[in-house]
Amino acid sequence: MIERWALVSGLRGNLETYDLIQRDLKKTRGVTALFVLGDLVGPECNCDALLDRLKNPHRGDLKPDCIYGWWEEQLLAERGFRGERKADGLRLSQGEDAVTALLNMVNPSHLNWLASLQFGFIELDCALIHGSSSDVGDNLTSETSPLILLDRLTRLNVNRLFTARSTKQFHLELTGGGINSQVKDLNGKREQQQEVPKRSVIGIGAGVNYTLYDVGSDKTHFLTAGSQTKTKGMGFA
Amino acid sequence: MNHAIISCLHANLPAVEAVLNDIDRQGIHTITCLGDLVGYGPQPNEVVELIRKRGIATCQGCWDEDIIDGLNACECSYPSQLAERRGHLAHQWTDDQLTGENKSFLASLPTSLRRDRLLFVHGSPNSQHEYLLPDMDAFAALERVETAGADILFCGHTHQPYVRELRDGSIHVRLQNADHDCGQGEELTLPMRKIVNAGSVGEPRHGSTNATYVIHNDATDEVEIKEVAYDVARTCHAIVEAGLPKVFAWRLSHGFEFAEQAEDSSHVCER
Ligand SMILES: [Zn+2]
Ligand SMILES: [Zn+2]
Numbered sequence: 001m002i003e004r005w006a007l008v009s010g011l012r013g014n015l016e017t018y019d020l021i022q023r024d025l026k027k028t029r030g031v032t033a034l035f036v037l038g039d040l041v042g043p044e045c046n047c048d049a050l051l052d053r054l055k056n057p058h059r060g061d062l063k064p065d066c067i068y069g070w071w072e073e074q075l076l077a078e079r080g081f082r083g084e085r086k087a088d089g090l091r092l093s094q095g096e097d098a099v100t101a102l103l104n105m106v107n108p109s110h111l112n113w114l115a116s117l118q119f120g121f122i123e124l125d126c127a128l129i130h131g132s133s134s135d136v137g138d139n140l141t142s143e144t145s146p147l148i149l150l151d152r153l154t155r156l157n158v159n160r161l162f163t164a165r166s167t168k169q170f171h172l173e174l175t176g177g178g179i180n181s182q183v184k185d186l187n188g189k190r191e192q193q194q195e196v197p198k199r200s201v202i203g204i205g206a207g208v209n210y211t212l213y214d215v216g217s218d219k220t221h222f223l224t225a226g227s228q229t230k231t232k233g234m235g236f237a
Numbered sequence: 238m239n240h241a242i243i244s245c246l247h248a249n250l251p252a253v254e255a256v257l258n259d260i261d262r263q264g265i266h267t268i269t270c271l272g273d274l275v276g277y278g279p280q281p282n283e284v285v286e287l288i289r290k291r292g293i294a295t296c297q298g299c300w301d302e303d304i305i306d307g308l309n310a311c312e313c314s315y316p317s318q319l320a321e322r323r324g325h326l327a328h329q330w331t332d333d334q335l336t337g338e339n340k341s342f343l344a345s346l347p348t349s350l351r352r353d354r355l356l357f358v359h360g361s362p363n364s365q366h367e368y369l370l371p372d373m374d375a376f377a378a379l380e381r382v383e384t385a386g387a388d389i390l391f392c393g394h395t396h397q398p399y400v401r402e403l404r405d406g407s408i409h410v411r412l413q414n415a416d417h418d419c420g421q422g423e424e425l426t427l428p429m430r431k432i433v434n435a436g437s438v439g440e441p442r443h444g445s446t447n448a449t450y451v452i453h454n455d456a457t458d459e460v461e462i463k464e465v466a467y468d469v470a471r472t473c474h475a476i477v478e479a480g481l482p483k484v485f486a487w488r489l490s491h492g493f494e495f496a497e498q499a500e501d502s503s504h505v506c507e508r
Contacts (some may be wrong), residue, residue, distance in 0.1 A: 178407065179375045185399040
């Protein structure tokens, strides 16, 4: 059987969206894994019901594997799970009210579970991370300099990086190129040529916009939960 | 105009004096120091005071940072537990010796200095603890210089001096995307950039006991790696006298380290 992953992010407490995606996935052939790449919580609505569902899947749900994202990082920092650090990123970008809203939307009983989530998964030759190995808030898009994208891939030594932070859906392949380097030290000079490895960065989207990835053929499908038009040809029953 | 860049003095006064003499003799007036004034060596106060007295522009090194912030660096700085224990010993000793005034000076140092298109850092623009080794992935090396917005990046921390030129780079990209499938793709031409590692004045590990530093000519961009002999025995003696780990004296008298470097040069300390 071909392996097919579903990649989801940016639910931000929205159980309805998650439910729509689960329904889609039930109708999609061959989905073997569901990865939720962070931002399970957010300041817009109460997150408790979604977190309960992720922790205790309904019968028939594809079991989610979750990592933490930028919003969890803010919440956990503010709640004292990150040493001295507080929700500085959120405070700086959206102000004190947003911090208060976020705290109010997540029952503290969920904090230990959220704190137990990993930073990312390495599956086969793929890294699944909310931002990048550089930072959970690393905002990678198809417009990001390929030099930076290549650096993020190199740091993890993977061929594919799935990222969610930008909320964009894209599949950017590095297809070629190279660089010359000359090192001079007290022993003399040496030249090196290096080629660009064939690697890619995939933005998986956020909320109702999610991604299916066919591992064997390296194909991505960008979908919107609940919309039948885009999902045609995806093996929907 | 020629200017000199020194790094990793590591409380080795005879080495620092010898290098400064060598620079003075050539009539070079601009000196930039890339940090690690203290650690390993026996004269932390003397070295800090000499740098302060001479008014040498300095960025903060990994040791300078740890002395101020406490040893909360992640273990990536140390390749083995033995190395870590020795490092902690030297840290404690240095912490006990340094005067409050000298500690405040180290605390006041910036993590980077910039002059036009030249950027000066201790480890990398990301962290005082990141090693930019001469053979690290060329694209990752270029990314460090480019993201920092510099033409030439001066760094230290590895204790091995080198000049690396990165040129003729390009990356081809293609969007695989259901919405707008542009089959052609694009090509990004990468700029030419340089990384200059100043080596180490006070704790050389390039295979010789001589102190190293570099001279850069900002008109021609030529870089010369300089070696200076100094009284190694004097410093070794002082290390043993001070009760610091003898391996530090051994390392100085051999000029290389024995498995004492973090293996993964691309590792970034995330503390
Ligand atoms: Zn050093
Ligand atoms: Zn250092």
